[in-house]
Amino acid sequence: MADEDLSKLTIDKSPAPGRMKQRRRPVLIAVIAVIGIAVAVFLGRTILYPTVTVEAAMVARVYPSQAFTLLNASGYVVAQRKAAVASKITGRLVSIFVEEGQRLRKGDIVAQLESDDAAAVKEQASANLRAAGANLEQARAERADAAMNYRRDKELLAKGFISKLEYDSAETRNNKAEAAVSAAEAAVKASAAALRQAEVTLDYASIRAPFDAVVLTKNADVGDIITPLGAAANAKAAVVSIADMSSLQVEVDVSESNIGMVAMKQPCEIQLDALPDTRFRGEVYMVVPTADRTKATILVKVRFVDNDPRVLPEMSAKVAFLQRQMTDDDLRPRTAVYGDSVLMRKGRSSVFIIRDSTLVETEVTTGEKIGDMVEIRSGVTAGARIVRKPSDSLKTGTRITLSEK
Numbered sequence: 001m002a003d004e005d006l007s008k009l010t011i012d013k014s015p016a017p018g019r020m021k022q023r024r025r026p027v028l029i030a031v032i033a034v035i036g037i038a039v040a041v042f043l044g045r046t047i048l049y050p051t052v053t054v055e056a057a058m059v060a061r062v063y064p065s066q067a068f069t070l071l072n073a074s075g076y077v078v079a080q081r082k083a084a085v086a087s088k089i090t091g092r093l094v095s096i097f098v099e100e101g102q103r104l105r106k107g108d109i110v111a112q113l114e115s116d117d118a119a120a121v122k123e124q125a126s127a128n129l130r131a132a133g134a135n136l137e138q139a140r141a142e143r144a145d146a147a148m149n150y151r152r153d154k155e156l157l158a159k160g161f162i163s164k165l166e167y168d169s170a171e172t173r174n175n176k177a178e179a180a181v182s183a184a185e186a187a188v189k190a191s192a193a194a195l196r197q198a199e200v201t202l203d204y205a206s207i208r209a210p211f212d213a214v215v216l217t218k219n220a221d222v223g224d225i226i227t228p229l230g231a232a233a234n235a236k237a238a239v240v241s242i243a244d245m246s247s248l249q250v251e252v253d254v255s256e257s258n259i260g261m262v263a264m265k266q267p268c269e270i271q272l273d274a275l276p277d278t279r280f281r282g283e284v285y286m287v288v289p290t291a292d293r294t295k296a297t298i299l300v301k302v303r304f305v306d307n308d309p310r311v312l313p314e315m316s317a318k319v320a321f322l323q324r325q326m327t328d329d330d331l332r333p334r335t336a337v338y339g340d341s342v343l344m345r346k347g348r349s350s351v352f353i354i355r356d357s358t359l360v361e362t363e364v365t366t367g368e369k370i371g372d373m374v375e376i377r378s379g380v381t382a383g384a385r386i387v388r389k390p391s392d393s394l395k396t397g398t399r400i401t402l403s404e405k
Helices: 002-007 017-048 064-068 116-159 164-204 256-261
Strands: 051-058 060-062 069-079 082-086 091-096 109-113 206-208 213-218 238-243 248-255 267-272 275-292 297-304 316-322 334-338 343-345 348-355 358-363 365-370 373-378 385-388 399-402
Touching: 051 348, 064 069, 064 316, 064 365, 069 256, 082 213, 091 238, 109 238, 116 164, 248 256, 248 275, 248 316, 256 297, 267 297, 334 365, 358 399
Parallel strands: 051 399
Antiparallel strands: 051 385, 060 334, 069 248, 069 316, 082 238, 091 109, 109 206, 213 238, 248 297, 267 275, 267 316, 275 297, 334 373, 343 348, 348 358, 348 385, 365 373
């Protein structure tokens, strides 16, 4: 019994409640201290460096023409001379000699249709012309013989050597010979006309460029049936589409209320969406004398003063109608900011660049005014974010938040 009681005895190794509390107390104190230090640092920075709400602006690339622009309009580049090159005869396309973008001269062969039948007709017309020519020579020989007999019989009749009947017969033969020559000459002319027609028909099989142009699209391939109207099933009318690049103009819609600001030969500046860093000189070429009553606009055509191979039909374009002609210097872009973004301090101009959430004051050199903007010649570059309408209290290191305007 005593042994059994001893085996049930165990040692309790769990820590006493008071001892656990003593171990947890330093950890809690450390956590509270860290939190306190973080709060103190945050409050200290907030007090020393208060956050200021500012409005941001971008340093931009602008053009001086903006300062003397009367009106802006948008539209598209359109070729004033363009064509869908087709054939005047029906035939199968056997060759095509051009690709998109290829430059053509007037008369260059674009494509070739099968022409065996037209060539055969030409050969027949040529043979008919040779036969008509031979008949004319024969008729002329007979006329010469008849005329000689007629003159001789006329002399013999005067001398009484032949009868009047013989003379009349010679005269009739001479007249018939004259008529035969006239008929033969007409036949030669008809045969020559038929040959010319056959040559033209054969030439129709060679599809040529009607003017100097650039190939825009190919609309048919070898093996297609080409017809003048393209009415047959699976037939094509146009082989290629071409445009004269020297006839490119920008067509824009101008509101009726603003059309008074537009005049013939008025200087313009053209900007293409495809070439945003380039400006092109232009001038008003035509104000179309009718209005679109559904849009209350009038179509204005603006021509390019300088041709540029990068300009293509159907490009989106913006046109600025100007007060005066642009100079070469006006075509050069400038770095500029809004005038109220520049702060004057002690005779020096500066702007505040936004970097992350703080400001960096940067001295700049200003130039001429461009509308409500001012040129920046040094100090900042295009694309930088700066503060719009900075206050005198701002300085380098100021922490900021951006206005939601």
